[in-house]
Each structure stands twice: as structure tokens, then as C-alpha cells.
Amino acid sequence: DSGVTQTPKHLITATGQRVTLRCSPRSGDLSVYWYQQSLDQGLQFLIHYYNGEERAKGNILERFSAQQFPDLHSELNLSSLELGDSALYFCASSVGGTSEETQYFGPGTRLLVL
């Protein structure tokens, strides 16, 4: 158990819908990272927040957005869902936002878009 929690564990929804995935980092960690893992593309970095501010963006679609709240939990919002958005979404956290820190991953949210 990494200490990173994610809810829900599973989510089934329909195309065109909107969902929110939630992540709570390890106690004391200020950074949250979001990743998408699909069968054909492996783990893809989406976005990084540090202490409430966006630090880096990866290949995140415009239909996706994220934020980190004052209590440091983070939410990833996915809208106008498409079949191809079906994937495992992982959140990871680290103590600060520096480049040498290890990221610890949560258990993931499995999203299925029908």
C-alpha cells in the first residue's frame, strides 16, 4: 500500500458523459501526478500539480481537466467521453516537486466507456 488513495476503483459510463476521478496523496506529499494507461499506449503522463499549482502538462486532451485543492487532494475531470478514453487512470504523489523524487502510485481507477 503506497498511501495514495483513489476513488472510485471502477467506473462504467456512456459516451458523451462526464466523470470525476479523485486522488488523495500520501500524507505530507505536495505533488500529484495523473497518468493514463491503456493497452496500446502504456503509461502516459497527463498533468502534474504542486501545492495547488499546475507544474507540467503532458498529452492531456482539452476535454480533460484537473485541479488540486487546498487540502492537496486532486480531481481529474473527463468530459465528452469517447470509447477510446477507456483506460486505467493512475494518480501518483511525491513529497515536493523536484525532479529526483520518487513518485508513489495509487491503485488506479478503471474507466470503461460504453
Add this chain to the structure above:
Amino acid sequence: GQNIDQPTEMTATEGAIVQINCTYQTSGFNGLFWYQQHAGEAPTFLSYNVLDGLEEKGRFSSFLSRSKGYSYLLLKELQMKDSASYLCAVRYGNTGKLIFGQGTTLQVKP
């Protein structure tokens, strides 16, 4: 681009040693991580290299050559529970962004 290359699959025997290679583009390199991932589960941290050389952690060791853009993960005394996917991830620049390889699926046979 920042392609990370690793073999797709490997098979080894219980009790043996296996080496999983990873190559990456060197420009902007700022650290390399190895993670283990069992199917449907979260990646778990195994090792971190930022300087050349070998880092040993029990049955697992990781090596880095920055000039060659090359790393390997060495697993000794293989156990059945080591059957998993092994992910090589590289950090470029000063952000927290990690670029992951596709992963190497290791199957340990009795």
C-alpha cells in the same frame, strides 16, 4: 521524441537471473526509474538511477550508463511472484514528468 525502448516479453526460470534492458534518448536526461507492475495493479517503485553505475537492492539491481543512454534491471534468484511487467521510466528536464517505456512482461516458469 523521447522514446524509451525495452523488450516486450521475456521468459525465465525460477531461481535464475534475468536482465531487462532499457534504452532512451540522452538529451535532457535527468534520472531513470524502474517500476514493477502486476496486471491491473499500481506500479510499485523498484529503483532510481541518476549517476552512472550499479545500484543494488536485495535481489534487484539497476545499472545506468548515461553516455550510452542505457540501463538494465537485474533480477536474481527469480521467484514465481516476480512474474509481472517491468517499466522503465525516464525523467527529462526539471519537471516531475516521467516518460514510460511500454514495459517488459516477465514470465517466470517453474
